[in-house]
Amino acid sequence: MNKTLLSVAALLAVGATSASAADLPAKIYTKAPPIVAFDPWDVAFGAAIMSDYVFRGITQSNHKPSVTAYFEPRYNVTKDLQLYVGSSFESISFPNRAAAEVDIYGGIRPTFGAFAFDFGVWGYLYPGGTCQYGGTGVDFAGNFQGAECAANGLLNGNVLKKDVSFFEGYAKVAYTVNDQFTIGANEYYTPSYLNSGAWGNYASVTAKFVAPTTGFGPSGVGAYVSGEFGRQWLGTSDSFYGVPAFPGGIKYKDYNTWNVGVGFTYKVFTLDLRYSDTDLSKADCNAFTSDFSASFSGDFSPINPSGVGSKWCGATFIAKLSADVTLQSNIK
Structure with a gap:
């Protein structure tokens, strides 16, 4: 171009x-x-394969491998102001058997000196889901959830809506300290996380150190260390997810999540090796995720009276190999 x-x-x-x-x-x-x-005009696109698709400390692929790809047209109003829209998809393994996660997003990226901002809206779509409620299909508040819900149920008693699509507004900032070190902060908000009726607010801080290009490894190979610490606040669900003690809905547990890892780059390729974890208990994790693979483990909590415990929110290791291209920079 x-x-x-x-x-x-x-x-x-x-x-x-x-x-x-x-x-x-x-x-x-x-x-x-x-x-x-x-x-x-510019266009960014890429794809990746990862050993586990983890989103804010919680697996979206049942700790199994996942693939992803994205496409992002960009318009540079000036060298310091960019408009963009994009779409991506990820393979997932949800209790409602949704076919995939399809993301549609757009926003604006202004830059002021060493500060790079990003403001936008992100939509998470999960097509092809099936309602999982089982039994009579009547929740604890006495609301009938429909014949489809009543006809389908998970063996462990967890429930999940047919459509868990939702959107978030976000604001991000990154500050470039020098050629090697960058720090950042992120903020996301949604009025209904995973269409549960519970609002969600996620805030995090990030840091990244890029190894100097001279004196490191073979020619053309780069390396970095990066990490993130975040907190997810959550509101109260609607009656679909109610339990006997809270028939109108449950107050999901707020939690902390963190990850740290190293990466290696060569041309358009990146290999990222990362450790991720949260402080959610197995009981509160199960109430939040409706994990279809969870089994009885004696993990009780006020919002998880079944005693079924989930491992979806625990420590995990992620290996991700990705390729990212921009037409302006990579296509000659």
Whole structure:
């Protein structure tokens, strides 16, 4: 997409007015800088395979491998202001048997010196789901959830809606300390997390250190260390997820999550090796995720009276191999 116009040499004549001819040369010749055409359009796209798809400390793929891909057109209003839209998909393993996660998003990225901001809206869509309630299909508040819900149920008694799609508004900022070190902060909010009726607010801080390019490894290979610490606050669900003590809905447990890892880059490829964890108990994890693979373990809590415990929120290791391309930078 880069287009460069042919530069035109210009001669500038500077004459002495108030100064004498002996003070200044009669003429000064300089060459004008090249005139570069500005192409505002760019496209980023890529794909990855990972050993586990983990979102805010919780597996979305039942601790199994997952694939993902994305496509993101961009428009640079100026060198410091970018508009963008995008779409991505991830393979998942949800209790409602949704076919995949399909994301649609868009926003604006302004830059002020060392500060890079990102504001936008992100939609998480989960098509192809089936309602899982089982039995009579009547929740503890006396609401009938429908014939489909009543006809399908998970063996461990967990429940999940047919459609768990939701959206979040977000704001991010990254501060480049120097060529090697970057820190950042993120904020996301949704009025109904996973369409549960419970609001959600996620905030995190991040840090990344990139190894100097000189003196590290083979030519063209880069490396970095990065980490994130975040907290997810959650509200109260609707009656679909109610339990005998809370028929109108349950107050999900707020939790902390963190991850740390190292990465290696070569051209458009990145290999990221990462450890992730949360402080959710197995009981509260089960109430939040409706894990279809969870079994009875004696993990009781006020919002999880069944004693079924989930391992979806525990410590896990993720290996991810990705390729990321932008037309302006990578396509010649």
